[in-house]
Every structure is written in structure tokens, then in C-alpha cells.
Amino acid sequence: MSSNITRSLIALAAGVIFAIGLGVAGMLNPANVRGFLDILGEWKPALMLVMVGAIVVYALANQLALRMKKPLLDIDWSNLPRPGFDFPNQAKLGAVLFGVGWGMAGFCPGPAIVSLVSLHSTVWTFTTSMLVGFYLFALYERRKHSKGT
């Protein structure tokens, strides 16, 4: 269907713009990320500005979205998760595990994928392991659901 194609093209554009933003922001340099997390050492607060800039733009877009009956290319907003406080302990544990890995390597998922372009063998090792991690958790979820719990 043609709307699938337009949605894919928007996603393509968003991916390109996102990667460029990560590059401009300095997020593709793991040393910057480590510097941001190194509060006991030589703390580099710059990455906080990345979050501030992105959150301001997105919060404005969200105000716009709240006034729109539906997204421009879809029939309703049902694919946006409802904001809320529900966050079970297992999910909190997930956030801890993610934070530890992020601190160890200085990479979160976005920069890890974009940096594949560098053809650094270490980056490829990291990103491959991350993708394996994604799949392992999907397998775990599937097993849990097939057991009916």
C-alpha cells in the first residue's frame, strides 16, 4: 500500500536526520559519553545540552500532536505509548543493566548502530553483541508468553 511507502520514506528521513544530530552532538564519540558519566573525575556536562535541545523540540512537537486528531500519515495515535508511571521492577532492573553497559563502553543503541559506518572492529563487536542481546530478550519473552504466564 502506498501509505506504507510514504511512512517508510519518513522513517528513512528521520533516521538520516537522527544520525546527523548524533554526530553534531558529539554522541558518536564514546569518550564524550564517558566524560558525561564521569562525575567523580573530569565531568563533561555537554551531553546534558543534547538532551535539553532534543527535549525542547520534541515537547513542542508533542504540543502540536496533542492538538491533532491523528498523525499526518496514520489513522490514529494508538501506536504511541500512553505516558504513565507504571514501571515494574523488572523494567527498573533492565534500566540498571543498560546503564552499566552504557558506562562500560560509552555506547547506547543509536550511536552503536550509526558507528558501524566507522568499520572499527571494536564497534562491530559491541553492536553485534547488542543485537544478540535484543534477540535473546525477545526469545525470553516468547518463551514466557508460550508458557502462558
Added chain:
Amino acid sequence: MMTALYGGLIIGLAAALLMLFNGRIMGVSGIAGTFINMLFTPKARTAQSGEFSWRGFFLFGMILGGILLSKFTNTFVDAAMVTSNPAVIIAAGLLVGVGTRMGWGCTSGHGICGIARFSGRSVIATMVFIAAGMVAVAVANALLNVSGVGQ
């Protein structure tokens, strides 16, 4: 310092596009995780080809953006991995992969989109993973100092 802010504005714009046009959250771990899962689940892939396609295009766009960066900037020349110890890198990659899926999102989905939509769970998640990252870096630095390898 200012480039960090500009980069953030650009990232926000990308996320805004995906929300306003497609009604989707720009959460990289969710997009890539679902894509990988569908890649190995042919039934889901054919039943929901649109779901598979936009995610693939988004990820391809990220690679394309990376190629543009490598052509016109020195982004990847400056970037040095903080460690090249394969055991550390593999463990870190697995932790990030499993952790972001188990934690319902990563820096983009929780840290940017969720916080900007005033979602309480994303505020909690972001505080938790930043705090955990800070502890990990502090511990890593302390270990390096003890063993006298680092710096």
C-alpha cells in the same frame, strides 16, 4: 558546548518527524529490537510487512546518515573506543541489548521522547540508567587506578 545543543535540536527534529507523520516513538532499542525479532520470525514479517518495512528504512537511514557524516566530517576519526578489551566490549553490548529491551527503552525513547511527553516511567528510567552508568564509570576508573593500567 553549543554543538551539543545544536545536535540535540536536530535529534529532536528527527523524533518529531516520526511522531507527527507516523505516530511513532523514535526509540532506537524498540525499533531495532522489533526489527531483529521480525527478521527471524518470517510469519510476523509477512503478516505485518509495513511494521517491518518502516523500521528497516529507519535503520537504513541511520547508516546513510553515518555515511554522510564520514564523508563530510571527521566524526569517526576522532572517536576512540574507551576500551578494546573484547570481553568488556561483548559484556557491555549484551548488557545494553538485554537491558534496553527489559527496561522498555533507551536514551532516545525514554531520555528524549518519554521525558518530553512527561511520562513518569521515562523520568524514572532515565535517572536509573544515568545513575547506573555513573557508578559503572566510577568503578571502572577505580579498578584501572588500582591495577595501574589506565591513564
